[in-house]
Amino acid sequence: MTQQVVLGPDIYVNASVALGSAPEQVARRVLRDKASGAATEWILTRVRDMLSRVPGFKDEAVESQLALIRGLVQIVSDSGEHGPDAWKDALISAAKIAGVRRVVTDHPDLLELEIADGVEFMSSEAWLLEAATPPPPPSTRH
Numbered sequence: 001m002t003q004q005v006v007l008g009p010d011i012y013v014n015a016s017v018a019l020g021s022a023p024e025q026v027a028r029r030v031l032r033d034k035a036s037g038a039a040t041e042w043i044l045t046r047v048r049d050m051l052s053r054v055p056g057f058k059d060e061a062v063e064s065q066l067a068l069i070r071g072l073v074q075i076v077s078d079s080g081e082h083g084p085d086a087w088k089d090a091l092i093s094a095a096k097i098a099g100v101r102r103v104v105t106d107h108p109d110l111l112e113l114e115i116a117d118g119v120e121f122m123s124s125e126a127w128l129l130e131a132a133t134p135p136p137p138p139s140t141r142h
Contacts, residue, residue: 004036006095008087008105009046011124016047016065017054022124026104029131031072038098040078042090044069049084074098088116095119 007030014023030037044066051062076097082090088110091103102120105111110121122130 004038004098004100005030005102005104005127006038006043006091006098006100008091008103008107008110009043009050010106011104012043012047012069013050013054014106014124016051017057022128023106026124026127029128030104031069037073038076038094038100039069039073040076040090040094040097042078042082043094044075046084046087088113091121092117092119 007027011023011026014021015027018024047069048062048066051057051065052059076094078090078093078097080089080093082093087105087107091105091110095101095103096117096119101118102122103110104122104124104127106123107121110116111123113121115121
């Protein structure tokens with residue numbers, strides 16, 4: 001089973017428009033098991049706003065994409081009020097509510113933080129590399 005994480009809105013958007021990209025690969029892996037991905041309404045609202053601004057992404061496609069995402073994640077309730085630009089606070093809150101320690105995002109400001117308030121921000125590329133790395137062999141010492 002994939003370790004549970006929160007995906008940033010940018011990962012959902014890039015996965016929706018750039019097939020084969022690192023964000024799309026992360027989303028596919030995380031979202032194949034509903035227990036491994038969590039999202040809040042803030043995240044979904046940001047995804048809607050961002051997809052609505054993508055040229056060529058029709059309004060009806062935005063709503064169907066959001067419905068698809070909703071069906072693939074565990075929606076967690078965040079009672080905090082976060083503005084549209086409050087990525088750090090909203091994603092930290094989402095991670096804590098979901099009971100996870102990691103947020104996957106390619107947002108440069110968040111990646112620069114590395115860890116904030118006990119939550120690790122990691123890039124889609126780093127997550128893929130880690131997911132592909134096999135665990136160390138068991139110790140043969142007795």
